[in-house]
Amino acid sequence: MKKFRKKIIAGNWKMNKTVAEGEDLATGVKRELDECPDVDVVLCPPFTALKSVGDAIADSVIKLGAQNMHWQDYGAQTGEICPAMLRDLYCHYVILGHSERRRDFKETDKVVNLKVKAAIQAHLVPIVCIGETQKQREAGKTEDVVRDQVTGSLSGLGDSITKLVIAYEPVWAIGTGLTATPEQAQEVHAFIRGVLTDMADENSAESIRIQYGGSMKPANAAELLSQPDIDGGLIGGAALVAGSFVEIVRAAM
Numbered sequence: 549m550k551k552f553r554k555k556i557i558a559g560n561w562k563m564n565k566t567v568a569e570g571e572d573l574a575t576g577v578k579r580e581l582d583e584c585p586d587v588d589v590v591l592c593p594p595f596t597a598l599k600s601v602g603d604a605i606a607d608s609v610i611k612l613g614a615q616n617m618h619w620q621d622y623g624a625q626t627g628e629i630c631p632a633m634l635r636d637l638y639c640h641y642v643i644l645g646h647s648e649r650r651r652d653f654k655e656t657d658k659v660v661n662l663k664v665k666a667a668i669q670a671h672l673v674p675i676v677c678i679g680e681t682q683k684q685r686e687a688g689k690t691e692d693v694v695r696d697q698v699t700g701s702l703s704g705l706g707d708s709i710t711k712l713v714i715a716y717e718p719v720w721a722i723g724t725g726l727t728a729t730p731e732q733a734q735e736v737h738a739f740i741r742g743v744l745t746d747m748a749d750e751n752s753a754e755s756i757r758i759q760y761g762g763s764m765k766p767a768n769a770a771e772l773l774s775q776p777d778i779d780g781g782l783i784g785g786a787a788l789v790a791g792s793f794v795e796i797v798r799a800a801m
């Protein structure tokens with residue numbers, strides 16, 4: 549049975565924005581978005597700007613998210629950040645398994661799975677990224693790749709599987725200006741929901757939000773977001789300017 553799923557638009561700032569720049573951008577988004585009851589809005593600045601962005605959006609509907617974390621509680625992990633440190637800064641969300649981390653830092657589904665479990669344990673909502681490369685799509689392997697990533701990254705969660713968000717981000721569409729067509733994206737989103745149904749049950753699968761990511765911008769957001777299984781967006785480049793990010797949020801309202 550189809551369930552109502554509140555749309556969620558998250559800005560993934562990646563390695564952009566200093567403390568002052570982040571504060572400016574967050575203030576700009578907040579100014580234009582004082583009320584958006586039908587959409588969850590999330591800003592994910594780099595670690596160094598979490599505090600200033602968090603302060604800038606305090607008392608607003610906008611929530612804070614991080615872009616990564618370690619799965620352990622504390623310890624000898626030079627350069628890493630643990631879940632409690634994110635909670636300390638009032639993060640609600642954390643992006644996990646982004647394709648840039650899978651590609652450049654060799655994060656496997658197994659590692660992503662450890663992080664997903666640690667995030668849920670710490671009451672953070674993971675935004676779990678999956679998606680195929682161009683080569684995999686051309687070889688007709690999109691469904692195999694996506695199924696493996698979903699089952700691997702989300703294994704062993706039990707009922708907690710409903711406490712996360714999935715971001716389907718075809719790697720070939722990230723930062724390239726190439727966007728999946730609404731039909732292409734919908735097809736994969738529906739497939740992912742089918743995989744979730746096999747892993748959990750129909751009710752749970754129907755309640756999990758699946759964002760699309762990959763060159764989403766004001767010009768294509770409304771059409772993508774009107775697809776039945778596209779429940780929001782994970783926005784990179786277009787989230788670096790308050791006006792374009794806010795336009796995408798409005799397209800989701």
Ligand code: PGA
Nearest residue numbers: 722723762763783784785
């Ligand atoms: P993009 O990035 O919107 O710049 O394509 C999306 C992402 O990588 O999350």
